[in-house]
Amino acid sequence: KNEVEQSPQNLTAQEGEFITINCSYSVGISALHWLQQHPGGGIVSLFMLSSGKKKHGRLIATINIQEKHSSLHITASHPRDSAVYICAVSGGNYQLIWGAGTKLIIKP
């Protein structure tokens, strides 16, 4: 079993829909990261969370440390949100442990 599990693996939705991507982890962590990867490889850090909730524009990330679970929400989704969203955790030892990613496609 992977230490970081994301669901769903693939998600296709219509423009305007509310999107939720989930991340569960089995290791003790101090921080969880949500990242976005567009075709071509570039990775952008969206959020770093150690507790509670953060919001940037239409993106919201929450984490429940007791349940070892985090969610990334996108409100009013747009085709430009189409990307792979990756959850990664900082478990110590100066490395990130990565989820497999969720491929999101938003259709106009």
Place this chain on the structure above:
Amino acid sequence: KAGVTQTPRYLIKTRGQQVTLSCSPISGHRSVSWYQQTPGQGLQFLFEYFSETQRNKGNFPGRFSGRQFSNSRSEMNVSTLELGDSALYLCASTLVGGEYTEAFFGQGTRLTVV
């Protein structure tokens, strides 16, 4: 401020050759970590450097090595390339590394071994 710069962006090498990839972190950042991304394995940790010292290494063979210079720029080297080394190699830059620091990523170097 300038982002994380990885060079080259694309590279094609032949089996048996060696390759060197470069990563220039964000100015002032002292920690650089490297990751390999393949379709079958996802993102895997290679190693992390801080102030020219390797602090941690992932489960990769000795053909994979790295170093960091006094200006925090880092290089990774892969010797005796194999077809399976074809991947996207990502570099992450953080201020000091560790658990609470936000990471910034380069665009990656896409290596194809033929």
